[in-house]
Amino acid sequence: MNRHTPPCAALADRLLRALIALAFIIASAALWWPHEAGAARLKEVASVQGVRSNQLVGYGLVVGLDGTGDQTTQTPFTTQSLAAMLQQLGVTVPPGTRIQLKNVAAVLVTASLPPFAQPGQQIDVTVSSLGNAKSLRGGTLIATPLRGADGEIYGLAQGNLVIGGAGAAAGGSKVQVNTLNAGRVPSGATVERAVPTPLAQGDAIQLDLNAFDYSTAREVARVINTKMGQGSAQALDGRTVRVLMPTDAHARVGFMADIENLEIALASPAAKVVINARTGSVVVNQAVTLSACAVAHGSLSVTISAQPVISQPGPFSGGQTVVAEQADIAIQQQAGSLIQMPAGTQLTDVVTALNSLGATPQELLAILQAIKAAGALNAELEVI
Template sequence: MLKKLIGLIFTAMILGTGLFPALAAAEENPVIITRIKDIARLEGVRSNQLTGMGLVVGLNGTGDSSKSNAQLVANTVLKWGIQLSVSDLKVKNIAAVFLTATLPPYTRSGDSLTVQVASFGDAKSLQGGVLLQSPLTGADGKVYAVAQGPVYLGGYLAGTKGASQQKNVTTVGVIPSGAIVERIVPMAFSVQGKLRWVLSNPDFTTATRLAGTINDMLNSTTARAVDMGMVEVDIPEERTQDPVAFISEIENLPVTPDGLAKVIINERTGTVIVGDKVKIAPVAVTHRNITVKITATPKVSQPNPLSGGQTQVVQEKAVEVNEEQGRLILMPAGTNIGTIVRSLNAVGTTPQDIIAVIVAIKEAGALYGTLEFM
């Protein structure tokens, strides 16, 4: 069994982009300590999605050409008392769009939201357009915000049919601070004197540690892990008058999250992400002109005098990587995937070969963890 793997070989390890030399300086990370607020949220405190439909006007002939959208235009201008015949409408300068926005928790009336705008007709571009006032509704059908303003694309479409240039997608844009909140969403962060913390990544060990951290602060047993995704905390009687301050103290408590042993591979981009829980057993892999050999040598571990420890036999591991040019690299004890990748990169191995070696180790049953492909 390997010693503790480096905390994260890479936050995102990009194979074949010249970033492997950074692995040479990578060392085993210390125990990761973070705040409760970074790995959990209070149940009931959440964002809400808003949607709507509207018209973007002022386009330079790049709007919709479909007559079906002309009906939407006629219905829109009707609220101002203007009656138009659908057959007479020319909608080249108008585009029908869908609107989306996210309403953060505890947003108040008068606050602003950023709105995403996307054409659902055959408009060529929304460049230079202005969204007319449009309501944004929640899943309950109630209006929570109203959107209006100029559309920003971050791209362009210029030229004629024979010769044109386009940058980015010109039928999708945003209106920064383009919506005004008209209705608030009531939220309750406590239920019957209890706080319920929901973990972002459910895990029994992390939930147990979180509950233990809170109990240590309160010097009681009021916090308990309900399941792998929730920790319930009773609000002390003396803190019921100021629950916000109590929540602030809890969410800033340090906790050490646990996780799954996982390797994620994206073969299209050559990206490999390795979790710190992944272990590798002794194994030998041959791929094309590359040979990777991981061996384990028994070694007696003798404790210091008077330390109270016990003499044990441990496995000291080493890695050999051999390739066609005859270069041989012998790795020291404590082999991990980071060591293997450094060795393979040192002999000029391609990203695809490195991925193939990792997959072969998994198929041989020597990689203790989950292997996922993106």
């Protein structure tokens, strides 16, 4: 230590050096220390069988539109629905009356009934136009029963619509942002009937994993048994886990609250390449590897050009001038060299090898399928 350096400064200097060395060791440990593929809570990898949302649908009318409703001559069901509603309200429309409406639109109302929803609670609804209404902005949804798949009424929707779009038209020009024929009614439906759930039935529940994986199913059963005691959970297959539950309803809620936040160590996913043939998108996960192979890539282009050819008749011949077209077709194929793709054991190696081909996303679809057929792509190829 320098004799001119104060003792406290020297101590601070040694402490700083120790911290730097410790940080270096921790940073380097990430290169050689084995790590798991990931971890997630139980609620994020599995769900209780039967505890789910239920879809509701209903047919109704939106009124109060500013002249942007259905054209009744082209949508006769709108006038029929209005006549039926007026009849329920005590108003009888004379038979044969042609009703000309501009402020009414027929709509389809959809909603999702969450699990454990009780009568009196409110849920959001989505309202979509069925006819040729120009806009639902400013409209009010009239009381609409919402039915489930069994035909029973589980909710009643009514309220003012919230439209996220905007538009204007004048002088033959039209500008529109987002859609004007669909909107939402926040808290617009009242639950009228509850759906029974299996959480309080029987002596056990079944957990359904979001993805099929034997390792994850075994890990879920192991973690639950460690927390709640051996024999509490049993993995039935790669997707379902059976869990024994307490008999008391209050104890069951506490049991689920304890296990849904348990940390689950996720195994590495299976190697998969997902291809969207419509958009040309290619997604590769980190488990995909390549075996050594060689790929020849070249593009073929066909050019068709047409030139007008005028046929002029002779003088005093009485003929007519005829205009025809002469088409020229040219085929050009770019030279495609044989590119060697080395074996890749990491995602970065696979990406580098595929980028070296210089192919467009659409061409990459055919290349990946050919590599898979040759046995050099160590992954499952899925086309969506």
